[in-house]
Amino acid sequence: MRGINQQKANENQQRYREIYAAYMTKEKTLKDLGTEHGITRQRIWQIITRCKLANGDYYEGMRIARQKWLELQSSEANENALREAFAKWLESTGVRLIKNNQSVAPHTGWENAKRIEPVEIGAGPSTEDSLAEDRDREYSAGGS
Numbered sequence: 001m002r003g004i005n006q007q008k009a010n011e012n013q014q015r016y017r018e019i020y021a022a023y024m025t026k027e028k029t030l031k032d033l034g035t036e037h038g039i040t041r042q043r044i045w046q047i048i049t050r051c052k053l054a055n056g057d058y059y060e061g062m063r064i065a066r067q068k069w070l071e072l073q074s075s076e077a078n079e080n081a082l083r084e085a086f087a088k089w090l091e092s093t094g095v096r097l098i099k100n101n102q103s104v105a106p107h108t109g110w111e112n113a114k115r116i117e118p119v120e121i122g123a124g125p126s127t128e129d130s131l132a133e134d135r136d137r138e139y140s141a142g143g144s
Contacts, residue, residue: 009059016058019044020051049095
């Protein structure tokens with residue numbers, strides 16, 4: 001992995017689980033969590049939405065979301081239809097969308113991604129490389 005090693009990923013995973021648990025038990029608001037962890041409310045919301053997709057596992061939630069994005073990407077005719085289909089899928093999983101964030105791929109950061117062929121999860125290094133690239137991009141962009 002470039003930019004983040006396994007130890008840092010494990011530390012982040014623990015931190016993300018704590019953030020998710022505190023939010024889900026309604027102990028703290030997005031603002032409280034952001035202040036406590038030194039990150040924005042938007043970043044807290046991204047962590048929570050990815051964790052929601054995989055019962056508290058941020059990286060698995062990211063993998064699930066990316067897999068769905070790629071699946072929809074191969075079947076949707078244009079970018080607007082792709083974004084709309086992804087937003088509907090997220091809502092069907094119980095992930096609420098932030099109103100002004102629906103004009104891009106909600107919470108993914110993939111809105112500028114080029115269309116590529118879907119990759120089967122577990123099909124080899126390409127999937128792991130994609131996850132590593134996501135983690136690298138997130139870490140180098142100042143994410144936690």
